[in-house]
Structures are given as structure tokens and as C-alpha cells.
Amino acid sequence: DVKVTQSSRYLVKRTGEKVFLECVQDMDHENMFWYRQDPGLGLRLIYFSYDVKMKEKGDIPEGYSVSREKKERFSLILESASTNQTSMYLCASSFRTGSYEQYFGPGTRLTVT
């Protein structure tokens, strides 16, 4: 059974703080993704990675960075958190082939005050 875990379910941070969200998958997937989910906007891709140390910008990368030092781990970094980054953050992973199936973690609800 594929498992994608995220470091926190709920997180409250102050404006200007540096925030780290971590994601780990146990299925040796090549691809990993970070999304944010907001009401009425659906899932929007922030960054994705197709291999260790490789990353590509998604649709809304501004204000975020990522790190993938090991195949199983993909981190999302908010360099200086702002209130408009309050959201649900979802991590996902998939195989390089058959990538129509992404496996999602349970999400981190981040509130920036």
C-alpha cells in the first residue's frame, strides 16, 4: 500500500517566519508534487520534482521553494510566510510512467497570522 506522509496536519505560523513542510513517500516514486488547495480554486501546482535534486516550477511558484535531496523526501519551503499563503498544502507522488495516478498525502492546513 502506497503511503505518502506529511510532517504536520495543522500548522500555525506568524507572518515573516520561514516554514518547512515535509513529505515522504515509501514507493520509490520518481515524481513528487506540491499543491495548494483553496475553496473555488481547486488544486494548484506549486512545484514538482522528477528526480533527486531536479525541480520544476508549477503554476504558482512565487513565494515558495523546494528541496529534494533524497528520492523519498520532498520539502516545501516558505521563505517568508505571508497571510495569503494560508491554505491546505497537499503533497503527491507518482511513477514516471503511468503518471496519471498520483498518490496524495493527507494534507497540512497552514495558517499564517
Added chain:
Amino acid sequence: QKEVEQDPGPLSVPEGAIVSLNCTYSNSAFQYFMWYRQYSRKGPELLMYTYSSGNKEDGRFTAQVDKSSKYISLFIRDSQPSDSATYLCAMWRGTSYGKLTFGQGTILTVHP
């Protein structure tokens, strides 16, 4: 204009009803069409996928793709309260390292 448009609802139906969920898209390069289901406080899970045009059936669920109209549908027959969830359509060109484009999601409630 968004690449994928989905009516966010919410949709509320009685148990046993037939539910129709729909998405339209603008990018003719999409080849794979998926429906993900997301229960409250969980991540989305793949429900069904279709490659290119046509129909696919899985139990009470039927997915339809009409590439000529750039329109996809998910039908749920004999809906159950356990079907209450957010349904997200998603599309993939078959390239680009598995980058999917999602619709906004439709919130469905099936009441007993």
C-alpha cells in the same frame, strides 16, 4: 480562461439518485482524463481514468470522454451517503513528468 473548468457546486442529492459531474477543457493535447475523489480531511484518491475518448464503467461509476466537444463526465448510479465527497476531474497530456491539471472540484452530498 482556465484550462479545465468544473462547476464547484455544491451538489446535494437524495440517496439513490443519479449524479452527473462534468468538466470542460480547452487544451486539445490532453490524452488522459481522470476523476479523483476526496473525502473530508483526506487527500484525493484516483477513482477512474480514461485514455482518449470513450466510456469506462466500474460498478456504479461511469466515466465518459468526448474529445470532440472537450467535455468529460462522471455518472454515479444509485448514489449512497458514502459517495459524499469532493470530486475533482484531472487531465494529463501524457508527457511533462506526470504534471496533471485539475478542475476546481465539485462538492457532493448524498443525504439518506
